Structure formats: structure tokens, C-alpha cells
Amino acid sequence: MPLRSRGYAxxxxxxxxxxxxxxxxxxxxxxxxxxxxxPEFSRISSKETKNVNYxxxxxxxxxxxxxTDESAILFGEDVAFGGVFRCSMGLESRFGKDRVFNTPxxxxxxxxxxxxxxxxxxxxxxxxxFADYVFPxxxxxxxxxxxxxxxxxxxFHCGGLTIRMPGMAVGHGGHYHSQSPEAFFAHVPGLKFVxxxxxxxxxxxxxxxxxxxxxxxxxxxxxxxxxxxxxxxxADYTLPLGKAAVLQEGRDMTIVGxxxxxxxxxxxxxxxxxxxxxxxxELIDLRSILPWDADTVIRSVNKTGRLLIxxxxxxxxxxxxxxxxxxxxxxxLKLEAPVARVTGFDTPFPLIHEKFxxxxxxxxxxKMEALFNY
Amino acid sequence: MAxxxxxxxxxxxxxxxxxxxVLFPGATCGSFYTSDLRFVKEYPTLPTYRVLDLEGQVINxxxxxGLSQERCVAIYRNMLCLNALDVIMYEAQRQGRISFYMTNYxxxxxxxxxxxxxxxxxxxxxxxxxxGVLLHRGFTLDEFMNQCYSNAxxxxxxRQMPIxxxxxxLNFHTISSPLATQIPQAAGAAxxxxxxxxAAVAVCYFGEGAxxxxxxxAALNIAATTESPVLFFCRNNxxxxxxPVRDQYRGDGIASRGHGYGMHTIRVDGNDxxxxxxxxxxxxxxxxxxxxxxxxxxxxxxxxxxSTSDDSSAYRDKKExxxxxxxxxxxxxxxxxxxxxxxxxxxxxxxxxxxLRAQVLQAFARAEKVKKPALQHLFTDVYDTLPPHLQAQxxxxxxxxxxxxxxxxxxxxxxxx
Ligand SMILES: Cc1ncc(C[n+]2csc(CCOP(=O)(O)OP(=O)(O)O)c2C)c(N)n1
Ligand SMILES: [Mg+2]
Numbered sequence: 001m002p003l004r005s006r007g008y009a010x011x012x013x014x015x016x017x018x019x020x021x022x023x024x025x026x027x028x029x030x031x032x033x034x035x036x037x038x039p040e041f042s043r044i045s046s047k048e049t050k051n052v053n054y055x056x057x058x059x060x061x062x063x064x065x066x067x068t069d070e071s072a073i074l075f076g077e078d079v080a081f082g083g084v085f086r087c088s089m090g091l092e093s094r095f096g097k098d099r100v101f102n103t104p105x106x107x108x109x110x111x112x113x114x115x116x117x118x119x120x121x122x123x124x125x126x127x128x129x130f131a132d133y134v135f136p137x138x139x140x141x142x143x144x145x146x147x148x149x150x151x152x153x154x155x156f157h158c159g160g161l162t163i164r165m166p167g168m169a170v171g172h173g174g175h176y177h178s179q180s181p182e183a184f185f186a187h188v189p190g191l192k193f194v195x196x197x198x199x200x201x202x203x204x205x206x207x208x209x210x211x212x213x214x215x216x217x218x219x220x221x222x223x224x225x226x227x228x229x230x231x232x233x234x235a236d237y238t239l240p241l242g243k244a245a246v247l248q249e250g251r252d253m254t255i256v257g258x259x260x261x262x263x264x265x266x267x268x269x270x271x272x273x274x275x276x277x278x279x280x281x282e283l284i285d286l287r288s289i290l291p292w293d294a295d296t297v298i299r300s301v302n303k304t305g306r307l308l309i310x311x312x313x314x315x316x317x318x319x320x321x322x323x324x325x326x327x328x329x330x331x332x333l334k335l336e337a338p339v340a341r342v343t344g345f346d347t348p349f350p351l352i353h354e355k356f357x358x359x360x361x362x363x364x365x366x367k368m369e370a371l372f373n374y
Numbered sequence: 375m376a377x378x379x380x381x382x383x384x385x386x387x388x389x390x391x392x393x394x395x396v397l398f399p400g401a402t403c404g405s406f407y408t409s410d411l412r413f414v415k416e417y418p419t420l421p422t423y424r425v426l427d428l429e430g431q432v433i434n435x436x437x438x439x440g441l442s443q444e445r446c447v448a449i450y451r452n453m454l455c456l457n458a459l460d461v462i463m464y465e466a467q468r469q470g471r472i473s474f475y476m477t478n479y480x481x482x483x484x485x486x487x488x489x490x491x492x493x494x495x496x497x498x499x500x501x502x503x504x505x506g507v508l509l510h511r512g513f514t515l516d517e518f519m520n521q522c523y524s525n526a527x528x529x530x531x532x533r534q535m536p537i538x539x540x541x542x543x544l545n546f547h548t549i550s551s552p553l554a555t556q557i558p559q560a561a562g563a564a565x566x567x568x569x570x571x572x573a574a575v576a577v578c579y580f581g582e583g584a585x586x587x588x589x590x591x592a593a594l595n596i597a598a599t600t601e602s603p604v605l606f607f608c609r610n611n612x613x614x615x616x617x618p619v620r621d622q623y624r625g626d627g628i629a630s631r632g633h634g635y636g637m638h639t640i641r642v643d644g645n646d647x648x649x650x651x652x653x654x655x656x657x658x659x660x661x662x663x664x665x666x667x668x669x670x671x672x673x674x675x676x677x678x679x680x681s682t683s684d685d686s687s688a689y690r691d692k693k694e695x696x697x698x699x700x701x702x703x704x705x706x707x708x709x710x711x712x713x714x715x716x717x718x719x720x721x722x723x724x725x726x727x728x729x730l731r732a733q734v735l736q737a738f739a740r741a742e743k744v745k746k747p748a749l750q751h752l753f754t755d756v757y758d759t760l761p762p763h764l765q766a767q768x769x770x771x772x773x774x775x776x777x778x779x780x781x782x783x784x785x786x787x788x789x790x791x
Contacts, residue, residue, distance in 0.1 A: 015781050081616040081689040102621040104586035105553065105614050133552060136588060172473035174535040176551035316763070345752065345767045352524040352532035353752040355782070356771060362781040363774060 015361060018171065019227050021263040027247060028198055028230035035200060035231060040239055049231040054224040057199035057232050058087040058164070061206040062125065064236050066095045069123050071160075072210070074100045076110055076127030084129060085166055085225050111137035111163065115145050118160035118215070125210060131167030131219055132176040138184070145215040146190030159213035164206070166222035167195075168260050169312050169358055174351035180259070180313040180344075182289045185217055186322065192216040192241055193289040195259040198224070200232045204239030205287065212241055221260035244293035246300070250280035253306040253371060256297060256323060258286045261310055261359065268364040275365075276372065289319055297323060298330045305336035306371045310359040315343040337374035340367045403636075420629045420641045422673060425648040428702060430710025432648075439652050441490070443717045449490055449510070449647060450712055451726055453482040453705050456506045458730040459515070460678070462738060463522060463536075467682040471742065472522045474536045478505050480645075480677030483704030484609050486510050487650025488577070488672075491658060495574035497563050498546045499556040502537055503609065503676075504579045511544045515734055519741030526788045531755070532747040554580060554587035557606065561597035561667065564604035568665055575661045576604040577654075582671075583614020585628045594635040597667035605657050606669045609644065611676035616689035632669035644672030645704040648711070675702070748788040749775065 022028070029035040033047045052060065066072050074088060074095075080102040082089035092100040103110040107128055114124035128134045134141070141163070149157035169178045185193045192214050196202035202220060209216035247262070248269065257265045262285055269281045282300050286292060301307045307327055309320035324339040342359040350357050396405040425437045432438045441449075460477040467475040478485065485506025492498075498507060505518070517529070521539050524532035530540055530548060540548025547563075550556065560578030567574050584590060585608055597604050608628040612619055625631065632639025638660055642653040650672055657668040675698045679686045686695070712718035753760060753768045760768065775782050 077614070078616045080621070084615060084683070102617045104622050105583040105617065106586045106588060108588050109586070135552070172535070174533065174538070174551075177535070315767070345771070346764060347752060347756050348533070350533055350752055351535060352746050353749065356749060356752060356775075360781070362778045366774060366777070 015355070016267070018223060018260070018263065021267050022224065022227045025263050025266055027262065027266065028228060029200060030231060032231050035233065040204075040245075041200075041233060041237070044233050044235050044237045046233070046235040048234040050234050051229060051231050052199055053226055053229045054199045054202055054220070055085055055087045055226065057203040058206060058220065059089055059091070060232070061203040061210075062088060062091060063094065064203075064207060065123070065125065065210045066091065066099060068236065069210075071121070072099070072123035072125060073117060074125045074127070075103050075113070077103060077105050077129050079103075079127055083127060085222060087164070087225075088127070107133055107135075107137040108140055111140040112144065114161045114163070115140060115148065115158045115215075118158035119148065119156055121160065123160040123210060124158075124162070126161065126163050128163060128165040130177055130222075131165040131181055132179045134163075134165055134181060137163075141185070141191070141215075141217070142188050146188045148190075149214075150190060157213070158215055161215040162206075162209045163215070163217045165217065165219055166225070167219040168221040168223065169349070169354065170223045171354065172351065173349070175348045178312075178349040178354075180219070180311060182219060182258075182311075183313055183317055183319045183322075186290045186292075186319050188290075190215070191290055193219070194241060194287055195219045195221065195289060196287070197221070197259060197262050197285050198228055199230045201239060201287070203232055204237050205241070207236065208238035208241050211238060216241065219259065223260050242288045242291045242293060244287055244296040245285045246282065246296065247285055248281065248283040250282035250304065252279040252281065252304055253308060253368060254282045254284060254297065254300040254304045255308045255310070255364075256284045256286055257310045258289065261312060264359065264361055265310055265364060268361045268368070271361065271365055272368050279372070286323075292319075292323070294326050294330070298327060301327050301331045302334045305334050307331075307335075307339045308342065308364065308367055308371060309339065310342045310364055312344050312349075312358055314346045315341060316346050318343050337371045340371050342367045417626060417630065419626050420639070422641045422643050423649050423653055424643040424646050425652060426646045426707055426711055428707060430707050430712075430714060432711075437648075437652065439648055439655070441648075441651070443715070445490065446708075446712055446715070447717060449486045450705070450708055450718065451730070452486055452506060452510050453647075453708065454726050455515075455730045455734075456482055456485065456509055457705070458727070458734045459505065459509070459518060462731070462734050463518075464678075464682065466522075466738065467536075472536050474682055475522065476503055476537050476681045477678035478503055480675045480698065480704065481609055481611060482506055483647035483708065484607075484644040484650055484672045484674055487647040488579075488607055488654045491651050491654035492577060493574065494545060495572060496545065496658070497560075497567065497574065497576045498544075499560040499563070499576065499578040500539075500546065500549055501553070501556065501580045501584060501609075502549050502551070503581070503611075505537065505539070507579065508539055508541065508544065508546055511541075511546065513539065513541055513544060513546070515737035516740060517541070519737045520744065523741040523744070524746060525741055525744035526747045527741070527744050528747070531751045533751075553584040554589035554593075556580070557584075557590050557593035558596060560604050560606070561593050561600065561602045564597065564602035564661075564667070565600050568601075568603055573662060575658055576602070577607060578604060579607045579609060581614060582608055582610040582612075582619060582628050583617060583622055585631075586614075586622055591631075594631065594637060594667070594669065598635045598637055601665045602667055603661040603665050604667045605654065605661060606667060607654070608669070608671045609674060610671055611644075611674045613676050613680070613686075613690070615680045615684060616686070618690075627671055627673070629669060629671035635669075637667055637669050639669040639671075641671045641673065644674030645702050645707060647704060647708045674704070746787045748790045749784060750790040
């Protein structure tokens with residue numbers, strides 16, 4: 001059979017491949033210590049950086065956590081050999097089999113186990129192989145981890161628990177290797193939920209999650225594991241949970257997204273700037289889904305008067321709905337148009353129809369146009 | 375445990391009432407009282423049922439199922455066909471023509487042996503590495519290819535990743551990636567079959583890894599208490615992706631769990647197609663006759679990588695794989711049996727391999743040419759009919775398709791009706 005380009009993901013189209021968007025993205029630090037101009041990074045004393053991809057940055061964070069906290073353990077399905085996405089590579093041999101190990105194939109078991117470890121005051125870092133497979137552990141997360149502190153009157157808590165899970169679309173994942181289940185967890189008081197967009201963000205947010213005294217879920221956009229590479233500080237550092245990041249300032253429209261969706265939004269903004277040269281756009285990475293940084297979004301929308309939210313999860317009860325409700329309440333008189341959402345449709349995540357389902361560049365641009373024409 | 379009990383050097387006889395049966399409601403199997411404080415850790419290890427030795431000789435002639443030449447050749451041909459399918463689809467994935475694939479190498483006997491013992495009325499719930507079961511039930515090469523290509527002829531309408539087959543015609547429920555979810559479902563299906571009075575069982579396949587999920591334990595227990603005629607067929611192939619069984623469980627395999635759920639259980643050599651056939655045939659009869667679940671553990675070895683996303687040399691020695699292939703190939707063993715009977719020879723082998731490869735390639739070429747499912751199928755089947763909000767979303771997509779024909783190019787897709 002003759003070799004032929006990969007034809008399965010997207011059928012012929014004028015749209016650029018996602019990988020190209022990531023490779024030219026301005027969100028990724030390629031200028032070594034330029035990253036230290038960012039106030040969130042400026043307090044890091046060592047200015048050394050290393051160019052690494054997303055999974056290596058995760059690996060670095062995990063190693064740092066294990067190094068700095070003797071109680072920390074790392075476990076999950078296939079974690080010992082490095083994990084199916086290579087995030088725990090080399091850690092078993094470096095930290096020992098009692099600290100880095102495979103669990104039997106049971107998400108409810110391994111998350112419950114992690115809660116128990118954390119409730120004893122130790123640090124538990126659990127890996128769920130795909131976010132799509134977190135649901136067997138839903139009971140342990142929703143009814144147990146999230147309520148452990150509250151129900152005991154703060155006698156007990158499992159704040160040392162962190163759950164990492166790869167999520168979001170990859171172009172060929174279908175129903176069960178593509179989902180973005182953030183909205184399910186956003187409905188659970190007691191949990192925190194973050195979605196890092198890049199290697200440097202992943203390292204800092206993951207370390208913050210591990211050290212935060214509350215159970216935290218970190219959803220890592222799996223498409224970025226190999227695709228996204230940047231110069232990441234070598235030092236041990238954390239980034240704030242519960243804080244959004246303004247990636248680009250602008251006057252006429254606020255655009256909110258998280259995870260890999262941001263690269264699509266970045267390109268949509270580039271095209272929008274070309275299309276409407278007199279307009280400028282404010283792009284916000286929400287980063288934390290719970291608790292979420294309403295202040296930053298409200299402040300932005302009060303300035304721009306327009307809000308576009310984009311996420312891959314379905315429309316109905318997606319996290320965009322929560323943002324829209326909050327902003328409608330807080331910014332009503334400043335809004336030039338109703339809050340707009342571009343999301344997955346209310347169907348299971350498809351396979352062959354993925355490019356029509358996801359909030360693509362063209363769908364986002366179309367919605368921007370509608371916002372301006374309102 | 376009911377043996378006369380003595381304590382200390384005095385040989386004092388235990389008072390008779392101590393030996394009486396335990397009457398608590400939880401003691402359902404007739405426990406006796408004892409004053410011997412003892413933890414049980416050593417259980418008898420379950421044997422592994424085998425019909426053929428590695429040379430394809432029947433060990434005990436009474437156990438030879440006596441399948442006809444025609445059936446034996448059909449089984450063997452399907453083993454070869456499955457291999458041909460796997461070779462070409464694996465290669466197709468490497469070339470980027472399909473997005474994903476999982477091979478079945480090494481587990482051919484578990485597939486053909488079990489499928490041969492079932493009827494088309496039996497209802498199958500698979501995990502994913504049971505393509506041979508489907509093949510043996512009559513799934514055509516075109517059907518395999520159409521699914522892997524997500525084309526418009528795929529019964530699943532291009533919605534799931536390759537190898538997530540399903541066939542109403544063949545009573546094979548559509549594969550779902552989340553592991554072990556099908557196991558309690560199979561129990562329920564069996565219960566419904568029993569109530570309908572059909573002479574059919576539900577058969578559920580799963581890996582030894584999936585058997586660690588809560589759903590597995592829930593399934594065995596509910597099948598036992600509801601007396602559902604379901605065969606739980608575990609393919610214990612030694613690995614769950616990279617995880618060896620040592621990290622998966624510490625008991626006597628999966629079969630030992632049958633005891634805990636009060637269930638008929640057998641362990642079988644999964645590389646011996648006749649042993650698998652005999653075990654499943656007998657289990658099926660038992661399940662139907664007594665309305666009981668049966669647990670079957672087939673020991674085998676996953677020769678291929680877990681999937682096209684996996685490189686198993688990262689966690690197991692290539693030599694380990696090669697040794698298994700050389701020393702205990704289910705296909706070779708059965709071929710030797712056929713050759714002893716005079717039903718197969720080198721010429722037949724060469725001819726079968728050639729024609730099967732050609733057939734697979736033809737089906738492959740046909741599937742590649744078929745367009746993808748129409749865009750309307752993004753929305754159909756979420757419910758039985760389209761509710762208003764999905765009608766609105768479909769209309770929105772339609773508007774976008776018309777407005778952006780280049781960016782949202784639909785040339786590869788069938789046009790909506
Ligand atoms: C609930 C759930 N968790 C994790 C996975 C990811 N996963 C897919 S296959 C697999 C290993 C399954 O091993 P086993 O059941 O032994 O079957 P085998 O692949 O050996 O045939 C894992 C962990 C999944 N599909 N579903
Ligand atoms: Mg297995």
C-alpha cells in the first residue's frame with residue numbers, strides 16, 4: 001500500500017491543523033528568560049529555563065513534588081512504566097516502587113485509595129488514564145473527596161489528593177477519548193478544578209494543585225502533551241489556583257476559553273483583527289474552572305461590552321452557562337450584545353464529524369461577527 | 375474443617391455443640407463452629423482444562439469434541455482470516471489510513487473456540503479484543519472495514535473509534551471503550567432472556583484487567599443472586615496495557631473469584647481451541663439448564679502490542695513475546711491437530727493465506743472508497759427522535775455549512791437526505 005497522508009482526522013478543508021496553531025502560538029515561551037517578565041513568574045529566583053514539551057513539564061512537576069515531600073506518592077493505571085502519555089517516565093526508578101506504582105484497573109478503587117492516603121495527612125497524586133474514564137470514581141470524588149472536610153466539621157480532610165486526567169479533543173478520539181467533563185465537577189463544592197494550557201502553566205498549576213490543602217482535579221489537554229513545547233523554568237514554582245490569565249488585552253470583545261481551545265481562539269482572534277482592523281480583542285484563559293475567576297472576566301466584559309465563551313463540551317449546562325449567567329447579572333448595563341457561546345453540540349462527542357462539532361475557528365469568527373452586528 | 379478437633383496435649387474432645395452448624399442468616403453455605411483460630415490463605419489452585427497438548431494431540435480421547443472436518447477447517451480458516459485482517463489493518467493504521475487499531479494475535483483460540491460453541495441467538499457483550507468472535511458469527515470483512523473507516527456503510531454511523539464493532543443482526547452489542555461496563559449489562563440481558571423463555575444465554579467477554587473494575591464484581595454478584603444465565607468469559611492474557619497480572623491481582627487468577635460469588639467456574643487453556651470450545655459448550659448447557667451464571671477464565675497471551683498507540687517493548691521483553699509465539703501458538707497447535715487428521719497441509723495453508731489476504735485487501739479497497747456518513751448523523755440517535763433543541767442546533771450547523779463551504783468542507787461526506 002502506498003503511503004498517504006493521514007486522512008482520518010479532518011476531511012479536506014482550508015482549516016489549518018491544530019498542531020500548526022500550537023507551533024506558531026505566541027502563548028508558548030520560546031525566548032528563555034522572557035517568561036520571567038510575567039509577574040506570576042518574576043518571583044522565581046533561578047532564571048534557568050529548559051525547552052520541554054507538555055508531558056515533560058508534567059513529569060518535572062511530579063518529580064519536584066516527590067522530591068520535596070517525602071509523604072507524596074504517585075499511582076494509577078500503567079503509571080509505573082511511565083504512563084500511557086509518558087508523564088511518569090523514570091519516576092518509579094528514581095523514587096522507588098513504594099512511591100510510584102501501578103494500581104489495579106479500577107478508578108473508583110484508586111481514587112478512594114487516594115482519599116484514604118490524603119486523609120492520613122500524606123500527599124496522593126492519582127492518575128486517571130483518560131478524563132472519559134473518571135466516572136467510575138465519580139462517587140468517590142463527588143460524595144467523598146469533596147465533602148470530607150465539611151462533613152467532619154474540619155476534623156478530617158483529604159486536601160492532599162490531586163487527580164490528574166488527560167482530557168479534551170484530539171482529532172480522532174470519538175466518544176471516549178475526547179470529552180471535557182469539567183462542568184460535572186464545577187457543580188461540586190469542595191473541589192478545585194484546573195486546566196493548564198501550556199508546559200509552563202502545567203508545571204506551576206500542577207505543583208500548586210498538589211500542595212493546595214483541598215482536593216484538586218487537573219485536566220491536561222492530551223493533544224498538547226507532545227504538540228506544545230516551551231521554555232519552562234527549571235526551578236520549583238507554583239501558579240495561583242482560582243485565577244484567570246489575560247493572554248491579550250483588548251477593548252471591544254472579551255473571549256474566554258481554557259485548555260487547548262485557546263490555540264483555536266488565538267487564531268480566531270488573529271483573523272478577527274485582520275477582518276476588523278479597528279477592533280481589539282481581550283483573550284482570557286480561565287485556567288481554573290472551580291473556583292473560577294469571575295472578577296477578571298467581569299472586569300473585562302465591563303470594559304469590552306461583549307463576551308464570547310468557547311468550550312468543547314456540549315452547550316447545555318456546559319461551564320459557559322455559568323459564566324454567561326454570572327456576567328449577565330454583573331454586566332447587564334455594559335453589555336452591547338447577549339453573551340455568546342460556541343461549544344460542542346448537545347450530542348455525544350463524535351468521531352468522523354468531529355471537525356463540525358468542535359468550536360472551530362470559523363464557528364468562533366462567525367459568532368464574533370454576530371456579536372458585532374447585534 | 376469439620377474433622378474432630380483436639381486442643382492442647384490433653385486431647386480434650388471439643389463439646390459436640392461447638393461443631394454444630396452456624397445458624398446466623400449470613401451463613402448460607404453451612405459453616406461449622408470451630409475453636410481453632412486459623413486464617414485461611416492457602417486455597418487449592420484451580421486446574422487448567424486442556425484437550426490438546428502443544429503438539430496438537432488429544433490428551434484424553436474422551437475429551438475430543440469430535441467436531442467435523444468442515445467445522446474444524448472453518449475454525450482454522452477464521453483464525454487465519456483474523457490474522458490477515460489484523461496484519462492489514464495494523465499496517466493501514468501505521469500508514470495513517472485509519473486512526474487506530476487493536477490486534478488479536480495470540481488470542482485466536484479463545485475467540486473461535488467460544489464462538490463455535492454458541493448460537494446466533496446467544497447475546498454477546500464484548501470488550502474490544504474479540505474480533506474473531508464476530509468474524510466467526512458471520513461479520514463480513516466489509517463490515518469490519520466499514521467500521522474501521524467510519525464510512526457511510528458502518529452500522530455505527532462513523533461515531534466510534536475503529537474496532538468498536540456492533541451488530542444487531544449477529545446479536546453482538548456495540549463495543550464501548552469504558553472498561554467492564556458491559557459485564558453487569560450482560561447479567562441483565564441474561565435475566566431478560568431467561569424471562570422471555572428463549573433458549574439462549576448472554577456471553578460477556580472481558581480482560582483480566584477489566585476484572586479489577588467495580589463493575590466486574592457487581593456483575594458476578596448480581597448474576598448469582600438473580601440466577602441469570604450468563605457466561606462470564608475472561609480473556610486473561612497477562613497484561614492490561616503495561617500492567618502485568620502481578621500488579622492486577624494477588625489471588626488465583628480471575629477464576630478463583632467465582633467461588634466468592636457462589637458460581638460455577640472453570641479455568642481453561644485459552645490457547646487450546648478445542649478446550650475453549652468444550653468449556654463454553656458445557657457452560658452454556660449448564661447455564662441454560664440450571665439458570666445459573668458461569669465464570670470461565672481462559673489463560674492466554676497477548677502477542678501484539680496493546681493497540682496502535684502502544685509499544686510493548688517499553689514494558690516487556692521482546693524475547694518474552696517471541697518465546698510465546700514460538701512455544702505456544704494457538705493457531706499452530708490447532709493446525710497440528712488438523713494435520714494429524716489429514717485435514718490440512720502446507721498447500722492448504724499457503725492457499726488459504728493467499729486468498730484471505732486478497733479478500734481482506736479487496737474489502738479494504740472497497741471501504742476506502744465509500745464516503746463518510748452524512749452530517750445529519752451527528753444529531754440522529756442521540757434520542758429516538760430529534761428534540762427541538764437538537765433541531766435548532768442542526769439548523770445552526772446547516773447555516774454554517776452553507777456560509778463556510780471551504781472551511782467546513784463536506785465533500786467527503788454523503789449528502790443529507
Ligand atoms: C474505565 C476505563 N479505564 C481505563 C481504560 C483505558 N484502558 C483501555 S484498555 C485498558 C487495559 C485493559 O486490559 P484488559 O482488560 O486486560 O484487556 P486486554 O487489553 O488485555 O485485552 C485500559 C486501562 C478504559 N478503557 N476504561
Ligand atoms: Mg489483559
